[in-house]
Each structure stands twice: as C-alpha cells, then as structure tokens.
Amino acid sequence: MLEHTKKAYLLLSDGTLFEGYSFGATGTTIGEVVFTTGMTGYGETLTDPSYYGQIVTQTFPLIGNYGVNQMDHESDRIYLKGYIVREWCDQPSNFRCEGDINTFLQQQGVIGIYGIDTRSLTRKIREFGVMNGMVTTEPITDKEAALKQIREFEITDAVKSVSGKQIVDFVDNISDKMTAVLPSTKPNTNNNFHIVLFDFGYKYNIARCLARRNCKVTVVPYNTTAEQVKELNPDGIMLSNGPGNPAENVEVIETIRELVKMQIPIFGICLGHQLMALANGARTEKLKYGHRGSNQPVIDLNIDQTLVTSQNHGYAVVGDSIPEGVGRVSHVNANDGTCEGVEYFNAPAFTVQFHPEARGGPLDTDYLFDRFMKLIEDHKRNQ
Template sequence: MQILENSKKAYLLLADGTVFEGLSVGAQGTTIGEVVFTTGMTGYQETLTDPSYYGQIVTQTFPLIGNYGVNHFDGESNKCYLKGYIIREWCEVPSNFRMEGTIAEFLKENNVIGIYDIDTRALTRKIREYGVMNGMITDQDVYANKQTLLQEINAFEIKDAIRSVSIEQPVKYECEHPEFEVALLDYGYKRNIRRSLLMRNCNVTAVPCTTTAAQLKEMGVDGVMLSNGPGDPQEDKDIINNLQEILQMGLPVFGICLGHQLTALASGGTTQKLKYGHRGANQPVIDLESGTTYVTSQNHGYEVVAASIKPEIGTVSHINANDRSCEGVEYKNKNIFTVQFHPEACGGPADTGYLFDHFITRMRCIKEGK
C-alpha cells in the first residue's frame, strides 16, 4: 500500500487497552465511540451518512475504500453521524464518472476523524471474539497518558440517540402521481426509504420522532412508516409509549430496523444487545412462510427476542440464517408488519424491495374497503 507523504501518526485505543497504530485520514483530533464493523464491499458513502451509526466508530472490513469516490447523490442524510472511521487502505486516485471527490476529502469536509493503515482483519476478529467495545481514535501519543484515556473511553455512553438524529419539524415530499399519503416517523431515517415510497406513488411527510397519534390523525395519512435509527431501543420510554397509541390507530404500519424493535417493545416484547451486531450488505434472511432465503443489508446492534412476542400478539416472519435471530414480525389483528433488515438498501441487495409493495397493497385495501 502506498503511504502518502506527510501522513500523520494516529492511534486506535480500545477499552481493553489494545492499541492499533496507523495513520490519520480525514479530520484530525480525538474522538471516542463504540467500535463496530460492517462487511459491505460497496456503499461506503451510504454508511458514512447513515444516522443509525450515531455514536459509533465504524470499521470497514473490506480492505480498500474509496475507489469510486464520493458524490452528492449517494448520501442517506445531509451529514455524517458516526464518531469515527477505520479503514485498511483508502484510494487516493478514485475513478468513476459520477465522482466529485475523494473519501479523504469527504471525511475532512464532514469533520470525521479517521485512521487507516491498521490491521482491520485483526480488529474485526477481536470484536467478533469479545464483542463491541468503546474505543478512541486520536493523533496524540496514547502511551503517554494511557490510563487516563482508558477511563474516558470506558465512561463513554451513547445517549439520546433517536432525538439527536430526528428532524424537529415535518417536511413533506410529493410524488408526480400521488395515490397515498404516508407519514414517515423519523427515528434517523435513510433517504432511500423516502425514495422507495415516492416511486410507488406515495406523498411522504417525514415527521419528528415525538409525533403523536392525534397529530397523525389530523394529517389524514393512509399509512405509517417507522424508520431505522441508532441507539438502544429500550432507552426512550416516551417514544415507546407514544408508539403504543399510534399502533392502535388501525392504519397500515411498516417498520424497518429500529422501527421493528420499537414496535416489539410497544407491543410487550423485549430486545437485547447482540455480541457484535449485523452490519453489512450480505446478511442471509429466511422468510418462514415461503422458505426463501434473501440476501439483505443490515445495520443493527440489538435484536427482538423472538420468544418475547406472545402468540396472540404476533408471529416471527423472518429469521437470520446465521444465528437464527428474529428478523421480522407479522402482528395479529393489526395491520402491522416489521423487519429488522433494510429492504430499501442502497447500495446493497434489492431482494426484499417487494415489502414496500406489500405496504402499498395494505393501504390500497383499506382505501378501497376490502
């Protein structure tokens, strides 16, 4: 790998005291976050702009990042929410007809502190063995004051994640031939959820995470979309209590990722933290009704405990083919279904985009009185 001239020394210090020495890329300084890894070979700009990574330092397991550059089209939000970025090698001479800059320029412009030229394979193996842990990226010598830095690292917690990424006021997006009005509850939504609805003739109003059932009723929407988002789903009790009322409205509801977890909690279920989570564009999921296995894109560190969903409330509809964890729930006596994976993935597999069509069908049936 070519090392750029004048590259500054950088360090990754993990909560267990492990030090990885590398070089600085992007913004310089010091940052602390929860260190996780994602296995996607492409879609690095989508990863950098995904609000679900709020509070986390993201490791790319694919060894070369940035080979097709960056542009203003592919972002999933207007900014970067992650705390830091870890890569093996970044491409300083990308080549793509859509590119508008390099990954290093993008990181610097968005004030993301990064480190490269470290053994990301060894780091990933450590996380897989011991679980996700806090860490620090810094351009300061970590050996000089290691114990003090470790105290700071171990004290770090991700707090108020949903409210930190949600919009403050509703924003409406209109399609060319509107057939439905959909409220998109913003827990940290990715733009491609909105695009997936717009292309299916839905006007979409993105609304704050605190939007109430009474406000949705006043809007006169045909359905409710619950978005992805960051953090521990059990943390914000007010949002869960608010969602309980929304789920009683009788409207078709489709939840993705955090929306899936919050719906389970609002319905009496429980969630738990995974050892190292599912993050990447190659996660196999089995549809239990059809028996079909789909390749999915995922980004989550928590799971719905399948056994906590009471039979009279709902049934598990999808499971992860690797660890058998819950990947979807179909709710009984309510027009509600949720999935843990991302059917809107971009970049990523489009195998499960049909779930948006199911949501459209449910709204159409209600509208036509079927």
C-alpha cells in the same frame, strides 16, 4: 494511496492499542467500535444516521476507490464518530465521482485512521463483542486517563440527536439524476397514498422508495404525538431506522401503542421494527457484535426463500417474547436464527430488521414496499 507520516492511534477499552496513520480530520474522538462487512456502499455507511455514536471499521481492505457523490448520501451529513480502514484510495475513478473520501471526512470533521490490521480488529470484536474505543492523532501520553474516558463513554439521546425538528413533506432532488445514469426500477403504480414517515434517523432512500410508488411522504420528528399523526390523516405509517438502544425511547414506544389502536397500516424498518415490538409487549436484546453489512442472509418464512439483505443494527427483537396472539416471527437470520421480521395480528402491520431500501445489488427485498402498498389498499377496501 498517498503515503502519509502523520501517526494516528486506536485505543480500545480493553487496553489494546493499534498504531496507524491519519486521514480525514485530526483530533480525538471516542465511540463504540463496530465493523461492517459491505464490499461497497461506504458512502451510504458514512451518512447513515444509525451509526450515530459509533466508530466504524470497514472489513473490506480498500475504501474510497469510486470516490464520493451526493447521490449515495442517506442523510445531510456524517453521523458516525470515527472511521477505520485498512487502505484508502486518494485517486478515485468513477463516472459519478464528485470528490475523494479524505476531503469528505475533513469537510465533515470526522477523524479517520488507516494502515492498521482491520482483520485482527474485526476478530477481536467478533470474539469479545463491540467495545468502546478512541481514535486520536495525538500521542497517548497517559494511557490510564484515556482508558477512563473511553470506558465512561455512553451513547445517549441517539434518536433525539439525529431526528429532524419539524414536520415536512419529503422532496427528492436526486432521483431524476439517478435515473439519468443508472437503470430505472420505478414501479408502475398509481397509489397516491399519504404516508407519515417517523424520523428516528431515517435514510433518504426509504422515502424515495415510497415516492417512487407515487406516495406523498410527510416526514415527522421522533416525538410527534399520535394525535398529531391523526390530524395528518395518513393512509399508512412508516417507522424508520435509527441509532441507539431501542428500549430508551419510552415516549416513542407509548406513541406507537396509541398508533396501533388507530388501526392505520404500519411498516417498520430496523429501529422501527424494534420499537413496534416493544410497544406490543416484546423484548429486545443487545447482540454481541451486531449485524452490519450488505450481505446478511435472511429467511422469509412465508415464502421459504433466503434473501440477501443490507443490515446495520446492534440490537434485536427476542422472537420468543412476542405475546401469543399479538404477532409472529416472519423472518429469521440464516446465520444466528435471530428475529428479522414480525407480522402483527392486532393491527394491519409488519416490520423487518433489515433494510429493504438498501438491497445490496439484487432486488431481493424490494417486494416489501409493494406489500405495504397492498396492505394499505386492502385496509381501505375493507373500511
């Protein structure tokens, strides 16, 4: 890591000030400060649209050691508001490396800060919950004025801000490159199903996991109507991940209610899981500091096994609020017992709170995509 003398500051809404050094872009940014516990996968974290409006803290102390490359990107750009690390590596070493993290942040206009005590920051968030903060490369001369700005910040129009604007067929230009340098895990399937993927801020690998199963994937904007979906005549519907408070998406929730009536197989991930629950009469709640990282333990109640999962969410479905006869909790978090999955009785549908397309090493949760394929097969057979 290069020794830089350019100061940077992190000011939290409770008045706590951390002093560190600048990397990436310069300037001032305000967002919701969260932490993620992943030891690797910072490229995916940076480009995950679910981090929209947030300033992300990496708890792993060294970030950037394997550089950045396009194969790891989950979207077309960085959506988070700022980046906090203990130490960043300016001389990455990896056979896939295409650049360094400092340059990537500069190109994307994202402000970073390093050299602060990320352990202390993480402990504060764990104790008091996520809070707004400001990262700036300028001296804070009027702390009270800065605190006023910080406390007034809200994440608004999150899904609208990250969703695509047009209906498009997913075309993957990366998978061939990935299989050239990484072991192939391509399933031996010939489904040829047509899947409509709602883009609430979807990650590329969700579409890739479907495409690897020989599915045609049509990506649709968040505000696509049930009637438009019907015209596309899909075999299945995927509800993607995304940022923000799920309850704010009133029109989307109403659309999902209409989709449920159409009895097309549905698979929801993360925000899609929450929106499906809200559409079926359940409630969501904001967690104290959320689940973010690639090492979250989840129990699949159907097979009585604990899975290692990748997660990134600040809200959760209240399991007890699922109406009787509508669905049941299928997965729970092994740490805090929160709902991590729901199976539905009123439609051929299931959802999970975690990311099966982003399993952290082992293929613990890859089976869920195969389960979705079987759900579609069974539905078509019974029609």
